[in-house]
Amino acid sequence: MKNQNQNSIALAIKSFNTPINIINLLSSFFLFACGITCGIIFTFYFKNFSVNLQVINGQILNYSSLNSHPLSPPPPPSPRSIIPRVGLNEYIKPINVEHDMSDEELFWRSSMVPKVKEFPFKRVPKVAFMFLTRGPILLSPLWELFFKGNEGFYSIYIHSDPSYNQSHVDESSIFHGRRIPSKEVEWGKINMVEAEKRLLANALLDISNQRFVLLSEACIPLFNFSTIYTHLMNSMKNFVETYDQPGPVGRGRYHPRMSPTIKLPQWRKGSQWFAMDRDLALEVVSDQTYFSVFKKHCKGSCYADEHFLPTFVSMKFEKRNTGRTLTWTLTWVDWSKGGPHPTRYYRSDISVEFLKKLRSESSCEYNGEKTSVCHLFARKFTPHALSRLLIFAPKVMQFNH
Structure with missing residues (x-):
């Protein structure tokens, strides 16, 4: 009995040490490692593929949403998956006057x-x-x-x-x-x-x-x-x-x-x-x-x-x-002094009488009828005239009325 056990052990050791069995073992280990690697890769790929299918144009879609009876509600979108909306307001009124x-x-x-x-x-x-x-x-x-x-x-x-x-x-x-x-x-x-x-x-x-x-x-x-x-x-x-x-x-x-x-x-x-x-x-x-x-x-x-x-x-x-x-423009200007540029007005030129004159000295046609409102604006006024304009203009021109 003892000799039989010793023979079995010796046979196992001999079999293990043979070149053919070593190669088979290494091959099995290699195939096992490849299987694990492929499993990890395919799991990661299909996970991303599922997410990409779900997010299209900022909306959540999945296979079940194509049917009339979805199996379960889709998960909420991530902030990066939502495309900013450009609607009517952005078209009819630009938010900023700056652009490229x-x-x-x-x-x-x-x-x-x-x-x-x-x-x-x-x-x-x-x-x-x-x-x-x-x-x-x-x-x-x-x-x-x-x-x-x-x-x-x-x-x-x-x-x-x-x-x-x-x-x-x-x-x-x-x-x-x-x-x-x-x-x-x-x-x-x-x-x-x-x-x-x-x-x-x-x-x-x-x-x-x-x-x-x-x-x-x-x-x-x-x-x-x-x-x-x-x-x-x-x-x-x-x-x-x-x-x-x-x-x-x-x-x-x-x-x-x-x-x-x-x-x-x-x-x-x-x-x-x-x-x-x-x-x-x-x-x-x-x-x-x-x-x-x-x-x-x-x-x-x-x-x-x-x-x-x-x-x-x-x-x-x-x-x-x-x-x-030239005699009755929308923007009043004085060319009487000649030269390539009109008269400029400074602080000493500004008075109530002067501003009233600019407002009503002319007569023109508006929508087929005569009117004295011919000049809506006037030029050329320098920054030196500003202080007196701020005093007289609001009263003469009735700002805030």
Whole structure:
């Protein structure tokens, strides 16, 4: 018996030590390790695959949701799986006037027009006050008084030199954060017209803006907000100054190569400060034909800002424009002293009598009837005039009424 047990042990040891059995053992161990590794990989893969199937476009979907009787409610989405919603509000009113669009992209985007005329939301028509400036709004305290209490009825857009630092503008100011992406502008050059189009295009992005007024940092309002708002909103025509002026500073600035797109008899002159409705603003930003002619040929002493809009509006939309002339413009200015620039007004020039004169010295036509409300704004007022304007203007112009 003892010998039999010893023989069995010896046989087992002999079998274990044979090369063939060692190879079989190693093969079995290798296959076992591969099985464990594959199991881990497939488990991880199918777990992620299940999550990816569940999260599509910020909504939770699974196989059971495709059936009419889901087996169980899906788990809540993780914060990263939810895509931010861009709805109607983001389309009709941009949250911020700053953006990274090029001019070409901006003009294309702003020229879009909805075909459905009825608005699917409550809309309060607004006036877009667009300031073309070198730097700050020099008379901002006066404008603050003008706008006070009329929130929701206006929008503000500022185009200033890119080098201007707005860090000193108080966060509580109505002008804070209202500068659009701006480019350098030179007096009398075509880039001034480009700045005007840039202001219009940015203002058009807000669907509630229905009237568009171009102003400078030297402009002041001559009436209170409600009077100006009502005058602009109820007007059946636009206010773009346009007139034919013979001589070197009028027709003399025309370039023959503008023909046949623009012919000499069609050439017009006028102030760059305007007020227009949304339909005309859309035409201005979407035009490429006439502006390209100006950009190519209106150089040097041509002064594109005095001729592009007057010529374009007179040629294409004359019936929709008042055609106000140099004697009664929407923005009052004094050219009586001659020279390339109008009269500037300082502190000593400001009085109650002077402001009343600006408000009522003219007579013009408004919606087919005579009126004395011809100048809604006036220029050029220096910062030195601000202290007296703050004293007299609110009383004369009846701010907050």
